[in-house]
Amino acid sequence: MLLEVRNIDVFYGSIRALKNVSFNVEKGEIVSIIGANGAGKSTTLRAISGILRATSGSIIYNGHDITHTPPHLIARMGISQVPEGRGIFGNLTVQENLDVALSSVKDKKTAGPNQDKVFSLFPRLKERRRQISGTLSGGEQQMLAVGRGLMQNNPFMLLDEPSMGLSPVLTEEIFGVIVEINRLGKTVLLVEQNAFKALSIANRGYVLETGSVVLAGTAAELRDNPDVKKAYLGG
Amino acid sequence: MGQFLQQLINGIQIGSIYALIALGYTMVYGIVRLINFAHADIFMFGAYMGFFLAPVMAKVFGGAFIPTIIAAMLITGLLGFIMEKLAYRPLRYKSRLSALITALGVSIFLENFCAMDFVLFGVHFVFGPTYRKFPDLIVAKNIPIPGNLGLNISNVLLLDVGVSVILMVLLFWFVNKTLIGKQMRAVAFDKPTASLMGINIDVVISTAFIVGPALAGAGGILYGTTYGMLASPFLGIWPGLKAFIAAVLGGIGNIPGAVLGAYIMGISEAFATSVNSNLGYGMAFAILIGILLIRPSGLLGKFMPEKV
Numbered sequence: 001m002l003l004e005v006r007n008i009d010v011f012y013g014s015i016r017a018l019k020n021v022s023f024n025v026e027k028g029e030i031v032s033i034i035g036a037n038g039a040g041k042s043t044t045l046r047a048i049s050g051i052l053r054a055t056s057g058s059i060i061y062n063g064h065d066i067t068h069t070p071p072h073l074i075a076r077m078g079i080s081q082v083p084e085g086r087g088i089f090g091n092l093t094v095q096e097n098l099d100v101a102l103s104s105v106k107d108k109k110t111a112g113p114n115q116d117k118v119f120s121l122f123p124r125l126k127e128r129r130r131q132i133s134g135t136l137s138g139g140e141q142q143m144l145a146v147g148r149g150l151m152q153n154n155p156f157m158l159l160d161e162p163s164m165g166l167s168p169v170l171t172e173e174i175f176g177v178i179v180e181i182n183r184l185g186k187t188v189l190l191v192e193q194n195a196f197k198a199l200s201i202a203n204r205g206y207v208l209e210t211g212s213v214v215l216a217g218t219a220a221e222l223r224d225n226p227d228v229k230k231a232y233l234g235g
Numbered sequence: 236m237g238q239f240l241q242q243l244i245n246g247i248q249i250g251s252i253y254a255l256i257a258l259g260y261t262m263v264y265g266i267v268r269l270i271n272f273a274h275a276d277i278f279m280f281g282a283y284m285g286f287f288l289a290p291v292m293a294k295v296f297g298g299a300f301i302p303t304i305i306a307a308m309l310i311t312g313l314l315g316f317i318m319e320k321l322a323y324r325p326l327r328y329k330s331r332l333s334a335l336i337t338a339l340g341v342s343i344f345l346e347n348f349c350a351m352d353f354v355l356f357g358v359h360f361v362f363g364p365t366y367r368k369f370p371d372l373i374v375a376k377n378i379p380i381p382g383n384l385g386l387n388i389s390n391v392l393l394l395d396v397g398v399s400v401i402l403m404v405l406l407f408w409f410v411n412k413t414l415i416g417k418q419m420r421a422v423a424f425d426k427p428t429a430s431l432m433g434i435n436i437d438v439v440i441s442t443a444f445i446v447g448p449a450l451a452g453a454g455g456i457l458y459g460t461t462y463g464m465l466a467s468p469f470l471g472i473w474p475g476l477k478a479f480i481a482a483v484l485g486g487i488g489n490i491p492g493a494v495l496g497a498y499i500m501g502i503s504e505a506f507a508t509s510v511n512s513n514l515g516y517g518m519a520f521a522i523l524i525g526i527l528l529i530r531p532s533g534l535l536g537k538f539m540p541e542k543v
Contacts, residue, residue, distance in 0.1 A: 049431055050430070051427045051430065051431070070430070071427070071430035071431055072430045072431075072432075072433050072434055072435045072436070075430070075431055075432060075433035076433050080431075081431045083427075083428055083431060087425060087427075087428040087431075088428075089420065089421045089424045089425060089428070089429075090424060091420055091423070091424050092417065092420055092421060092424070096417050096420075099414065099417055100414075100417050100418060100421045100429075100432050100434070101432050101433075102414070102433075103414070103418060103432045103433040103434045104432060104433020105433070148432070152432070152433065
């Protein structure tokens with residue numbers, strides 16, 4: 001098992017945002033976590049990447065307990081998170097955003113080929129590499145955020161709402177890239193409000209409701225589940 | 236005309252020293268959102284290091300200026316590093332007010348510690364609240380200017396401007412081209428995301444607290460060389476305050492802004508002083524009040540809403 005989350009609780013001040021959440025991800029899978037706004041989806045990813053701390057329970061990655069590991073070391077251990085709202089460094093150029101992502105990479109020799117891979121997935125970024133990234137369009141910023149994650153060359157990627165604020169065409173494109181990334185051998189944990197799209201590319205899924213996992217199953221099972229259909233798939 | 240050019244040149248000279256100090260304020264603020272009030276005292280500490288080290292350096296290396304300024308920069312850089320580790324790091328995730336009050340405390344500590352008269356390991360250390368003659372790191376000479384404008388330009392002036400410009404160019408290269416420089420800008424923009432990139436935030440913050448104070452240390456050496464004397468361990472207060480206002484004028488957190496603000500401050504102060512010697516001090520506050528009224532984000536600063 002690549003990732004195992006066991007009974008974690010996460011608090012924002014005195015508010016319990018995650019209650020006893022458990023799930024796992026196998027190597028090579030795409031796993032989607034779906035749920036409404038505020039259900040705790042982003043919180044779950046942030047707890048894995050170390051930005052938030054689980055107050056109880058544990059998170060095991062590749063056999064290592066990373067529950068209390070600081071985020072920069074988790075990034076160096078092999079987990080890349082593409083944060084919600086893109087989180088690009090708006091004061092840096094496109095190229096500098098990609099360069100900074102290499103902070104987690106020990107073997108800098110992989111940087112060149114990796115960057116070629118990113119530019120072949122997102123030719124727009126290559127055109128705009130000298131542009132200050134804060135001036136990119138929303139779709140381009142999302143591409144940069146994913147590209148930056150790919151620069152880290154990590155086997156496991158956490159994607160937080162990659163379709164947020166994107167047009168249907170761009171959403172389609174981003175999901176195509178996620179499938180492509182997975183085909184290249186990366187494991188993907190995807191958090192999405194767009195449950196339909198998320199379940200269409202995932203192997204398995206979990207449903208979060210007010211901080212707890214209420215349903216789990218294969219993507220097909222969840223798609224056919226009447227409750228999921230009613231709540232997240234528009235009937 | 237001659238008088239006008241002379242004041243302009245004087246302003247550029249003092250502006251260069253302000254720039255070296257202002258850069259430290261702005262770098263630290265950009266990264267940890269803290270006004271490091273002790274920065275002015277690091278500048279003072281650098282000047283005193285010049286006082287103590289110059290005779291030693293002259294003996295060891297023959298020439299004094301280059302080894303002294305490098306040694307002073309190393310020492311003030313180390314002082315900045317220690318200061319952050321002991322005083323500011325424990326408060327990193329506490330309220331910003333606690334860090335600000337701590338900065339004032341560190342400042343008061345450094346000033347009064349250096350005013351003490353004490354013996355350590357058999358060596359008598361006296362910074363002391365008395366005037367001291369700063370050693371001549373270079374032999375001051377006037378450079379004759381052709382024409383009859385009556386300009387007075389010394390090699391010290393060229394040294395001040397030259398050293399500042401070299402250090403600023405090095406800083407711009409460091410911040411814009413090196414990985415750690417890019418990391419610094421990323422951390423200034425968004426710390427949590429920067430840590431997701433694998434950036435060790437502690438290392439980046441320490442770096443800012445080494446580089447900024449090292450520049451202030453260099454400024455201290457230039458200050459001593461220019462004025463030829465050190466008044467007391469409280470000598471950092473005024474240049475520090477003016478450099479801080481210069482950083483605010485340029486847009487605090489913005490590196491080119493700090494340089495621009497420092498030269499505007501130096502030049503306007505030189506002109507004000509030529510009218511009345513007390514007016515120079517007033518100029519600093521007139522600029523501060525003006526900028527706060529008209530453009531609180533500074534000349535090159537962008538207004539950024541606080542992130543929640």
